[in-house]
Amino acid sequence: MSLRNLPEIQAFQKPAWLNFEAPDQNVEAFDPAIVAAGEADDGVISIYGQIGLDPITGTDNSERRITAALRSIGKRDVTLNINSPGGNFFSGLAIYSVLRAHPAKVTVNVLSMAGSAASVIAMAGDKVLMADGSFIMVHNASGVVIGNKFDAKDAADLLGQVDDSMAEIYAAHAGVEKSVAAGWMDSRRGDGTMFNAASAIEKGLADGKLAAGAVKVKAELAKPVPRERIAENALMAATNMSAQEAKAFIAELKSGTRDAPVNVTRDADDLMAAIEQLRSTIRS
Structure with missing residues (x-):
């Protein structure tokens, strides 16, 4: 103890x-x-x-x-x-x-x-x-x-x-x-x-x-931009999500509550483009 x-x-x-x-x-x-x-x-x-x-x-x-x-x-x-x-x-x-x-x-x-x-x-x-x-x-x-x-x-x-x-x-x-x-x-x-x-x-x-x-x-280790922030910016750039909506969307992905509704207004094509950019960000 x-x-x-x-x-x-x-x-x-x-x-x-x-x-x-x-x-x-x-x-x-x-x-x-x-x-x-x-x-x-x-x-x-x-x-x-x-x-x-x-x-x-x-x-x-x-x-x-x-x-x-x-x-x-x-x-x-x-x-x-x-x-x-x-x-x-x-x-x-x-x-x-x-x-x-x-x-x-x-x-x-x-x-x-x-x-x-x-x-x-x-x-x-x-x-x-x-x-x-x-x-x-x-x-x-x-x-x-x-x-x-x-x-x-x-x-x-x-x-x-x-x-x-x-x-x-x-x-x-x-x-x-x-x-x-x-x-x-x-x-x-x-x-x-x-x-x-x-x-x-x-x-x-x-x-x-x-x-x-x-x-x-560690001199070789540059300070990275958190990937969550990159993903949030990608969602805001490709859709009309607010910063709070993008943050909630990323939190939903991280928490595993995939079926929880995300109450935002956005164009489906723009959302798909944002998700693809998000996937690319995570893979990089």
Whole structure:
């Protein structure tokens, strides 16, 4: 179990009509080229990129992979390197839970960003260290809802429960009242607060700084435009979809709810052209 007195959070059931994604502000600030300088030790786990299993990019930062890695490590100390803008809260919470239950010490290294769902994961660390220039980003949960007014109301209720759980986790780790952590999340109408290393240490979200040389930049790795954004732009260019409609359409594809209606007005030929462009984007 965790060496800290961290809360055990109930598992949430993800409804088919709700899809979580990393916030745009996090995605824009995220630099995937920043990784750990050395990861040869078999007690090290790395999470790079969005949280969850991404069907578009194939990146697996799911609880299944992390659980398997912890099982392989056994009852030994583990180091978790994180550079992630966030993503699927349910996967993030599940990863937090398995790290919390690990019987040995868990050290979390924030290499560049632990945003959104990734910040929840970071809170499972018995010791949290941050590189110079790195950030921990906390905010209210947000998601794309595909459904009617009843689904939207259910989503609002669920997001409120998610926010309460996140505030409890941040508060327990930082040693503050839950209302204080909720205030961090509520800042800027729910867009939240981004803590640099110094402020995260001051507020109790982190314990210290990583040693110089602990991170490196993959010079050959250019910062890519997220494929979801490319696909959304393709749909908007070929049809009269709004940005929100295109985002919901991509969320529908990612969540697997293929039969859910998409209430947009568009020409069928234009839609087919957009879908073909989308398929080409995914294959590339």
